[in-house]
Amino acid sequence: MTDSDKETNKKTAAATTAAKARQNADKATAPTTRTARAAATKTDEAASTAKAGAQRAADATSTAAHTAAKSVEVGRQALVSASGQVAAGAKTAWTVISHRKLVAAGVSAGLTALGAVSFAAGRRTERHTQGPVTRLTGGRF
Known part of the structure:
Protein backbone atom coordinates (compact mmCIF):
# COMPACT_ATOMS: atom_id res chain seq x y z
CA MET A 1 0.00 0.00 0.00
CA THR A 2 1.05 3.43 -0.66
CA ASP A 3 1.19 6.25 1.76
CA SER A 4 -1.88 7.86 0.27
CA ASP A 5 -3.87 4.62 0.72
CA LYS A 6 -2.76 4.42 4.35
CA GLU A 7 -3.92 7.97 4.95
CA THR A 8 -7.30 7.20 3.36
CA ASN A 9 -7.66 4.17 5.61
CA LYS A 10 -6.74 6.31 8.62
CA LYS A 11 -9.37 8.88 7.62
CA THR A 12 -11.95 6.15 7.11
CA ALA A 13 -11.04 4.49 10.41
CA ALA A 14 -11.24 7.83 12.20
CA ALA A 15 -14.63 8.55 10.64
CA THR A 16 -15.89 5.10 11.55
CA THR A 17 -14.64 5.47 15.10
CA ALA A 18 -16.27 8.91 15.38
CA ALA A 19 -19.55 7.54 14.00
CA LYS A 20 -19.48 4.65 16.48
CA ALA A 21 -18.69 7.04 19.30
CA ARG A 22 -21.67 9.18 18.26
CA GLN A 23 -23.93 6.14 18.09
CA ASN A 24 -22.79 4.99 21.50
CA ALA A 25 -23.30 8.47 22.91
CA ASP A 26 -26.75 8.61 21.31
CA LYS A 27 -27.64 5.23 22.78
CA ALA A 28 -26.35 6.23 26.19
CA THR A 29 -28.15 9.57 26.22
CA ALA A 30 -31.38 8.37 24.52
CA PRO A 31 -33.27 7.72 27.79
CA THR A 32 -32.11 11.04 29.17
CA THR A 33 -33.15 12.79 25.95
CA ARG A 34 -36.60 11.17 26.06
CA THR A 35 -36.96 12.14 29.72
CA ALA A 36 -35.86 15.70 28.96
CA ARG A 37 -38.35 15.93 26.07
CA ALA A 38 -41.14 14.56 28.28
CA ALA A 39 -40.22 17.02 31.00
CA ALA A 40 -40.21 19.85 28.48
CA THR A 41 -43.64 18.77 27.23
CA LYS A 42 -44.99 18.60 30.78
CA THR A 43 -43.47 21.98 31.54
CA ASP A 44 -45.15 23.42 28.44
CA GLU A 45 -48.48 21.90 29.51
CA ALA A 46 -48.05 23.25 33.03
CA ALA A 47 -47.19 26.68 31.68
CA SER A 48 -50.21 26.56 29.39
CA THR A 49 -52.45 25.52 32.29
CA ALA A 50 -51.00 28.25 34.49
CA LYS A 51 -51.53 30.79 31.73
CA ALA A 52 -55.16 29.66 31.30
CA GLY A 53 -55.66 29.82 35.07
CA ALA A 54 -54.16 33.28 35.22
CA GLN A 55 -56.42 34.36 32.34
CA ARG A 56 -59.50 32.99 34.14
CA ALA A 57 -58.42 34.75 37.33
CA ALA A 58 -57.92 37.98 35.40
CA ASP A 59 -61.33 37.57 33.77
CA ALA A 78 -80.28 56.03 43.93
CA LEU A 79 -78.64 58.65 46.12
CA VAL A 80 -79.22 61.38 43.53
CA SER A 81 -82.84 60.29 43.15
CA ALA A 82 -83.39 60.20 46.92
CA SER A 83 -81.80 63.59 47.43
CA GLY A 84 -83.99 64.98 44.64
CA GLN A 85 -87.08 63.60 46.35
CA VAL A 86 -86.00 65.03 49.69
CA ALA A 87 -85.40 68.40 48.07
CA ALA A 88 -88.83 68.30 46.40
CA GLY A 89 -90.46 67.39 49.72
CA ALA A 90 -88.63 70.20 51.49
CA LYS A 91 -89.69 72.66 48.81
CA THR A 92 -93.32 71.56 49.14
CA ALA A 93 -93.15 71.85 52.92
CA TRP A 94 -91.64 75.32 52.65
CA THR A 95 -94.35 76.38 50.20
CA VAL A 96 -97.06 75.12 52.57
CA ILE A 97 -95.48 76.91 55.51
CA SER A 98 -95.01 80.16 53.60
CA HIS A 99 -98.61 80.12 52.36
CA ARG A 100 -100.13 78.69 55.53
CA LYS A 101 -102.95 81.24 55.68
CA LEU A 102 -104.08 80.41 52.14
CA VAL A 103 -103.76 76.68 52.84
CA ALA A 104 -105.80 77.03 56.04
CA ALA A 105 -108.49 79.00 54.20
CA GLY A 106 -108.61 76.38 51.40
CA VAL A 107 -108.86 73.52 53.87
CA SER A 108 -111.64 75.20 55.84
CA ALA A 109 -113.55 76.04 52.62
CA GLY A 110 -113.21 72.42 51.48
CA LEU A 111 -114.44 71.07 54.81
CA THR A 112 -117.37 73.47 54.77
CA ALA A 113 -118.34 72.43 51.24
CA LEU A 114 -117.99 68.75 52.18
CA GLY A 115 -120.23 69.25 55.22
CA ALA A 116 -122.86 71.10 53.19
CA VAL A 117 -122.94 68.43 50.49
CA SER A 118 -123.20 65.62 53.03
CA PHE A 119 -126.00 67.48 54.89
CA ALA A 120 -127.92 67.99 51.66
CA ALA A 121 -127.44 64.35 50.67
CA GLY A 122 -128.58 63.22 54.10
CA ARG A 123 -131.65 65.41 53.99
CA ARG A 124 -132.51 64.10 50.57
CA THR A 125 -132.31 60.50 51.69
CA GLU A 126 -134.39 61.17 54.83
CA ARG A 127 -137.27 62.69 52.89
CA HIS A 128 -140.28 60.48 52.64
CA THR A 129 -141.64 59.88 49.24
CA GLN A 130 -144.96 61.51 48.50
CA GLY A 131 -147.59 60.59 46.02
CA PRO A 132 -148.58 62.74 43.06
CA VAL A 133 -151.69 64.24 44.72
CA THR A 134 -149.79 65.19 47.87
CA ARG A 135 -147.11 66.83 45.80
CA LEU A 136 -149.71 68.66 43.75
CA THR A 137 -151.47 70.03 46.82
CA GLY A 138 -148.22 70.79 48.67
CA GLY A 139 -148.77 68.14 51.30
CA ARG A 140 -152.18 69.42 52.56
CA PHE A 141 -154.02 66.28 51.71
Missing part, protein backbone atom coordinates in the same frame (compact mmCIF):
# COMPACT_ATOMS: atom_id res chain seq x y z
CA ALA A 60 -62.94 36.92 37.17
CA THR A 61 -61.20 39.96 38.63
CA SER A 62 -62.31 42.05 35.66
CA THR A 63 -65.88 40.80 36.06
CA ALA A 64 -65.82 41.55 39.78
CA ALA A 65 -64.45 45.03 39.14
CA HIS A 66 -67.10 45.64 36.48
CA THR A 67 -69.85 44.45 38.84
CA ALA A 68 -68.51 46.66 41.61
CA ALA A 69 -68.44 49.64 39.27
CA LYS A 70 -72.04 48.96 38.23
CA SER A 71 -73.08 48.69 41.88
CA VAL A 72 -71.41 51.99 42.68
CA GLU A 73 -73.18 53.65 39.73
CA VAL A 74 -76.57 52.26 40.78
CA GLY A 75 -75.95 53.45 44.34
CA ARG A 76 -74.98 56.88 43.10
CA GLN A 77 -78.13 57.13 40.99
Whole structure:
Protein backbone atom coordinates (compact mmCIF):
# COMPACT_ATOMS: atom_id res chain seq x y z
CA MET A 1 0.00 0.00 0.00
CA THR A 2 1.05 3.43 -0.66
CA ASP A 3 1.19 6.25 1.76
CA SER A 4 -1.88 7.86 0.27
CA ASP A 5 -3.87 4.62 0.72
CA LYS A 6 -2.76 4.42 4.35
CA GLU A 7 -3.92 7.97 4.95
CA THR A 8 -7.30 7.20 3.36
CA ASN A 9 -7.66 4.17 5.61
CA LYS A 10 -6.74 6.31 8.62
CA LYS A 11 -9.37 8.88 7.62
CA THR A 12 -11.95 6.15 7.11
CA ALA A 13 -11.04 4.49 10.41
CA ALA A 14 -11.24 7.83 12.20
CA ALA A 15 -14.63 8.55 10.64
CA THR A 16 -15.89 5.10 11.55
CA THR A 17 -14.64 5.47 15.10
CA ALA A 18 -16.27 8.91 15.38
CA ALA A 19 -19.55 7.54 14.00
CA LYS A 20 -19.48 4.65 16.48
CA ALA A 21 -18.69 7.04 19.30
CA ARG A 22 -21.67 9.18 18.26
CA GLN A 23 -23.93 6.14 18.09
CA ASN A 24 -22.79 4.99 21.50
CA ALA A 25 -23.30 8.47 22.91
CA ASP A 26 -26.75 8.61 21.31
CA LYS A 27 -27.64 5.23 22.78
CA ALA A 28 -26.35 6.23 26.19
CA THR A 29 -28.15 9.57 26.22
CA ALA A 30 -31.38 8.37 24.52
CA PRO A 31 -33.27 7.72 27.79
CA THR A 32 -32.11 11.04 29.17
CA THR A 33 -33.15 12.79 25.95
CA ARG A 34 -36.60 11.17 26.06
CA THR A 35 -36.96 12.14 29.72
CA ALA A 36 -35.86 15.70 28.96
CA ARG A 37 -38.35 15.93 26.07
CA ALA A 38 -41.14 14.56 28.28
CA ALA A 39 -40.22 17.02 31.00
CA ALA A 40 -40.21 19.85 28.48
CA THR A 41 -43.64 18.77 27.23
CA LYS A 42 -44.99 18.60 30.78
CA THR A 43 -43.47 21.98 31.54
CA ASP A 44 -45.15 23.42 28.44
CA GLU A 45 -48.48 21.90 29.51
CA ALA A 46 -48.05 23.25 33.03
CA ALA A 47 -47.19 26.68 31.68
CA SER A 48 -50.21 26.56 29.39
CA THR A 49 -52.45 25.52 32.29
CA ALA A 50 -51.00 28.25 34.49
CA LYS A 51 -51.53 30.79 31.73
CA ALA A 52 -55.16 29.66 31.30
CA GLY A 53 -55.66 29.82 35.07
CA ALA A 54 -54.16 33.28 35.22
CA GLN A 55 -56.42 34.36 32.34
CA ARG A 56 -59.50 32.99 34.14
CA ALA A 57 -58.42 34.75 37.33
CA ALA A 58 -57.92 37.98 35.40
CA ASP A 59 -61.33 37.57 33.77
CA ALA A 60 -62.94 36.92 37.17
CA THR A 61 -61.20 39.96 38.63
CA SER A 62 -62.31 42.05 35.66
CA THR A 63 -65.88 40.80 36.06
CA ALA A 64 -65.82 41.55 39.78
CA ALA A 65 -64.45 45.03 39.14
CA HIS A 66 -67.10 45.64 36.48
CA THR A 67 -69.85 44.45 38.84
CA ALA A 68 -68.51 46.66 41.61
CA ALA A 69 -68.44 49.64 39.27
CA LYS A 70 -72.04 48.96 38.23
CA SER A 71 -73.08 48.69 41.88
CA VAL A 72 -71.41 51.99 42.68
CA GLU A 73 -73.18 53.65 39.73
CA VAL A 74 -76.57 52.26 40.78
CA GLY A 75 -75.95 53.45 44.34
CA ARG A 76 -74.98 56.88 43.10
CA GLN A 77 -78.13 57.13 40.99
CA ALA A 78 -80.28 56.03 43.93
CA LEU A 79 -78.64 58.65 46.12
CA VAL A 80 -79.22 61.38 43.53
CA SER A 81 -82.84 60.29 43.15
CA ALA A 82 -83.39 60.20 46.92
CA SER A 83 -81.80 63.59 47.43
CA GLY A 84 -83.99 64.98 44.64
CA GLN A 85 -87.08 63.60 46.35
CA VAL A 86 -86.00 65.03 49.69
CA ALA A 87 -85.40 68.40 48.07
CA ALA A 88 -88.83 68.30 46.40
CA GLY A 89 -90.46 67.39 49.72
CA ALA A 90 -88.63 70.20 51.49
CA LYS A 91 -89.69 72.66 48.81
CA THR A 92 -93.32 71.56 49.14
CA ALA A 93 -93.15 71.85 52.92
CA TRP A 94 -91.64 75.32 52.65
CA THR A 95 -94.35 76.38 50.20
CA VAL A 96 -97.06 75.12 52.57
CA ILE A 97 -95.48 76.91 55.51
CA SER A 98 -95.01 80.16 53.60
CA HIS A 99 -98.61 80.12 52.36
CA ARG A 100 -100.13 78.69 55.53
CA LYS A 101 -102.95 81.24 55.68
CA LEU A 102 -104.08 80.41 52.14
CA VAL A 103 -103.76 76.68 52.84
CA ALA A 104 -105.80 77.03 56.04
CA ALA A 105 -108.49 79.00 54.20
CA GLY A 106 -108.61 76.38 51.40
CA VAL A 107 -108.86 73.52 53.87
CA SER A 108 -111.64 75.20 55.84
CA ALA A 109 -113.55 76.04 52.62
CA GLY A 110 -113.21 72.42 51.48
CA LEU A 111 -114.44 71.07 54.81
CA THR A 112 -117.37 73.47 54.77
CA ALA A 113 -118.34 72.43 51.24
CA LEU A 114 -117.99 68.75 52.18
CA GLY A 115 -120.23 69.25 55.22
CA ALA A 116 -122.86 71.10 53.19
CA VAL A 117 -122.94 68.43 50.49
CA SER A 118 -123.20 65.62 53.03
CA PHE A 119 -126.00 67.48 54.89
CA ALA A 120 -127.92 67.99 51.66
CA ALA A 121 -127.44 64.35 50.67
CA GLY A 122 -128.58 63.22 54.10
CA ARG A 123 -131.65 65.41 53.99
CA ARG A 124 -132.51 64.10 50.57
CA THR A 125 -132.31 60.50 51.69
CA GLU A 126 -134.39 61.17 54.83
CA ARG A 127 -137.27 62.69 52.89
CA HIS A 128 -140.28 60.48 52.64
CA THR A 129 -141.64 59.88 49.24
CA GLN A 130 -144.96 61.51 48.50
CA GLY A 131 -147.59 60.59 46.02
CA PRO A 132 -148.58 62.74 43.06
CA VAL A 133 -151.69 64.24 44.72
CA THR A 134 -149.79 65.19 47.87
CA ARG A 135 -147.11 66.83 45.80
CA LEU A 136 -149.71 68.66 43.75
CA THR A 137 -151.47 70.03 46.82
CA GLY A 138 -148.22 70.79 48.67
CA GLY A 139 -148.77 68.14 51.30
CA ARG A 140 -152.18 69.42 52.56
CA PHE A 141 -154.02 66.28 51.71
